Amino acid sequence: MARPRLGAGGQEDDLNIVVCVKQTPDTAATVTVENGKVTWGDAPLVLNPWDEFAVEQSLRIKEAHGGKVTVISLGLEGAREALKQALAMGCDEAILLQDPSFAAADTLVASAALAAALRKLDPLDLALFGRTSVDSDTGVTAAQVARRLGWPSLTLVAAVVAVDPQGRTIEVERMLEEGRQQVRAQLPAVVSVVKEIGEPRYPSFMGIRKASKAEIPTWSAADMGLQAPSPAVTWPALIAPPRVNTHCEMISADSPGEAAAQLVQRLMEEKVL
Amino acid sequence: MEFRISDEQEMVVRMVRDFGQKEVLPIIREWDRRQEMAPQILPRMAELGILGICVPERYGGQGFDYLTLGLVCEELEAVDSTLRVVMSVHMGLNSLALLQWGTEAQRQAFLIPQARGEKIAGFGLTEPGVGSDVAAMASTARRQGEDYLLNGEKMWISLATKAHHILWFARTDLGSAGDPHDGISAFLLETDRPGVTRGDIHGKLGVRAGSTGWVHCQDVRLPAANRLGEEGEGFRIAMSCLDNGRYTVAAGATGLIRASLDASLRYANERRAFGRSISGFQLIQQKLAVMVQSYEAARLLYLRAGWMKNAGLRNTRETSLAKWYATDASFAAASEAIQIHGAYGYSDEYDVERYLRNSRGAMIYEGTSEIHQLMQAGYALGTRKDAQLRCELPAYDPTYWRAPGSAPAGRRTT
Numbered sequence: 001m002a003r004p005r006l007g008a009g010g011q012e013d014d015l016n017i018v019v020c021v022k023q024t025p026d027t028a029a030t031v032t033v034e035n036g037k038v039t040w041g042d043a044p045l046v047l048n049p050w051d052e053f054a055v056e057q058s059l060r061i062k063e064a065h066g067g068k069v070t071v072i073s074l075g076l077e078g079a080r081e082a083l084k085q086a087l088a089m090g091c092d093e094a095i096l097l098q099d100p101s102f103a104a105a106d107t108l109v110a111s112a113a114l115a116a117a118l119r120k121l122d123p124l125d126l127a128l129f130g131r132t133s134v135d136s137d138t139g140v141t142a143a144q145v146a147r148r149l150g151w152p153s154l155t156l157v158a159a160v161v162a163v164d165p166q167g168r169t170i171e172v173e174r175m176l177e178e179g180r181q182q183v184r185a186q187l188p189a190v191v192s193v194v195k196e197i198g199e200p201r202y203p204s205f206m207g208i209r210k211a212s213k214a215e216i217p218t219w220s221a222a223d224m225g226l227q228a229p230s231p232a233v234t235w236p237a238l239i240a241p242p243r244v245n246t247h248c249e250m251i252s253a254d255s256p257g258e259a260a261a262q263l264v265q266r267l268m269e270e271k272v273l
Numbered sequence: 274m275e276f277r278i279s280d281e282q283e284m285v286v287r288m289v290r291d292f293g294q295k296e297v298l299p300i301i302r303e304w305d306r307r308q309e310m311a312p313q314i315l316p317r318m319a320e321l322g323i324l325g326i327c328v329p330e331r332y333g334g335q336g337f338d339y340l341t342l343g344l345v346c347e348e349l350e351a352v353d354s355t356l357r358v359v360m361s362v363h364m365g366l367n368s369l370a371l372l373q374w375g376t377e378a379q380r381q382a383f384l385i386p387q388a389r390g391e392k393i394a395g396f397g398l399t400e401p402g403v404g405s406d407v408a409a410m411a412s413t414a415r416r417q418g419e420d421y422l423l424n425g426e427k428m429w430i431s432l433a434t435k436a437h438h439i440l441w442f443a444r445t446d447l448g449s450a451g452d453p454h455d456g457i458s459a460f461l462l463e464t465d466r467p468g469v470t471r472g473d474i475h476g477k478l479g480v481r482a483g484s485t486g487w488v489h490c491q492d493v494r495l496p497a498a499n500r501l502g503e504e505g506e507g508f509r510i511a512m513s514c515l516d517n518g519r520y521t522v523a524a525g526a527t528g529l530i531r532a533s534l535d536a537s538l539r540y541a542n543e544r545r546a547f548g549r550s551i552s553g554f555q556l557i558q559q560k561l562a563v564m565v566q567s568y569e570a571a572r573l574l575y576l577r578a579g580w581m582k583n584a585g586l587r588n589t590r591e592t593s594l595a596k597w598y599a600t601d602a603s604f605a606a607a608s609e610a611i612q613i614h615g616a617y618g619y620s621d622e623y624d625v626e627r628y629l630r631n632s633r634g635a636m637i638y639e640g641t642s643e644i645h646q647l648m649q650a651g652y653a654l655g656t657r658k659d660a661q662l663r664c665e666l667p668a669y670d671p672t673y674w675r676a677p678g679s680a681p682a683g684r685r686t687t
Binding site: 084085088202203204205206208209211212 | 280281284292675
């Protein structure tokens with residue numbers, strides 16, 4: 001049943017949207033392990049590319065229905081850059097979630113922190129995520145947040161078909177291996193998007209100006225009423241994948257048949273066949 | 274001394290780089306071969322706000338500073354010179370002239386639509402028979418009551434067939450025996466006026482994905498209100514425009530050096546010869562090192578010129594030096610990039626041959642390399658001095674640039 005509510009802009013249709021983003025190394029970076037720590041050298045950190053699609057989708061919903069988009073990120077000081085990028089694209093406000101207890105966050109810790117932030121921001125209509133992050137690549141944070149909040153979890157969303165702020169519903173297309181699945185859910189809901197949503201916009205110059213001046217508040221675990229969570233998964237040791245040395249061997253023979261025979265011989269010697 | 278660019282400028286750079294790499298890089302070879310400008314380029318640059326980057330917000334622009342203009346030009350030319358050429362003529366040679374010399378009415382009528390990208394702007398100085406010897410121009414503007422009657426032809430005009438407005442220079446000292454430098458006036462010409470004809474030039478060595486052409490005026494009637502500055506002030510206006518146009522050329526050529534360097538680094542790491550990566554050979558390394566040196570020096574030179582513009586300091590000498598150095602160095606870098614690529618660099622399978630062709634024109638337009646050498650020698654010898662202008666380019670004032678308002682921007686010195 002529709003419940004009367006007022007969104008951020010004071011209009012009944014206005015939607016209160018949160019988009020959760022992460023700062024990650026650039027996909028072009030070479031990630032390796034040095035002295036037991038993950039490193040990507042001096043490659044730049046960027047807004048997780050999947051999250052750009054989530055920002056894009058949240059802005060499109062806002063443009064269609066009015067309302068407000070708040071971008072939040074769990075991370076270190078550097079994550080402010082990712083938040084600024086989202087502000088420059090058009091998000092209205094940004095919040096950085098930062099606490100010593102988040103330092104070695106696994107997805108359980110991350111989802112607990114994000115869910116606490118969403119509760120603090122309630123009343124909300126939608127929380128959007130990218131399908132995964134390019135660094136840890138677990139792809140489960142959105143679903144975990146939905147579970148913690150008791151909201152519907154709409155993952156792998158390729159298109160938002162309709163949002164009905166009055167009827168309090170959202171209809172989306174999910175991208176499955178078997179095809180597309182059309183799903184309707186009650187608001188508030190968690191939505192994680194795939195790249196079929198559409199190309200993310202560039203930041204606008206006016207957005208860049210706004211973002212560079214933006215004061216981004218920091219919320220600690222205590223600010224969100226969260227007991228310092230402890231991770232279920234830790235990384236006791238990190239090792240770089242062994243280097244694979246390849247060498248090329250040319251087979252020359254007088255006839256194709258002879259070459260094939262030699263090739264088979266070599267493959268058997270190498271125990272490939 | 275602050276050598277770091279601001280977070281805001283960093284974000285602008287990233288945005289313009291993304292635009293170039295996503296939307297232009299994948300199609301540029303095809304349009305270069307066709308010798309046509311891709312039709313979406315100007316509308317997209319307008320939509321993204323690039324065409325008004327350093328114009329005050331009150332005049333329809335984005336309110337960034339002159340340094341940001343340079344940084345944008347570097348990014349654009351790292352993809353293709355034709356993108357930067359747009360900024361040189363639309364912004365450097367025309368829109369900034371309106372900011373510097375225009376009356377409030379002229380800024381309202383011309384600068385606002387240009388900064389918004391609704392109108393494209395060009396610059397008409399060079400003629401079929403007149404390049405470096407500007408004062409010898411043959412185009413005329415004959416006063417008739419409240420109008421001028423324009424006749425003449427301009428040649429090698431960037432965006433000739435795209436521009437809605439052209440800053441047009443013509444003689445108004447008809448029949449006078451005075452100094453020809455004092456006989457030129459500047460006009461804001463709308464290209465849809467009766468008597469204006471124009472066309473593109475094909476068969477150019479470079480900037481083939483751009484529009485370069487000719488514009489002809491046959492008895493074109495223009496109201497006196499379209500004259501920029503005073504009668505006889507045209508030569509000084511033209512030279513002041515070049516201080517801004519050359520700045521964009523310098524910054525762009527710096528981007529071209531970087532593109533040559535990046536392409537060379539990639540290829541040198543991929544290509545193997547004599548059983549090892551060619552990046553291990555000292556003669557290849559030397560070429561890379563020289564490109565690094567050129568890039569850094571060119572960048573520092575144009576950033577200094579931009580800093581001076583921001584501060585409202587006259588920068589004719591510094592801009593000329595930046596332009597001369599960067600354009601010569603970009604040609605050398607592109608040539609060495611081809612050498613590193615070997616035979617592949619000679620074909621358009623790789624971008625470096627386009628870099629070489631695109632770099633060459635900038636050693637001719639906006640002051641040939643020879644003109645810049647004469648200027649630099651003149652400054653060094655003390656035989657050349659910059660006279661103060663009636664209107665100088667206004668210093669960058671973020672409060673003014675970023676506030677909606679209506680006060681005039683020009684810094685009148687008299």
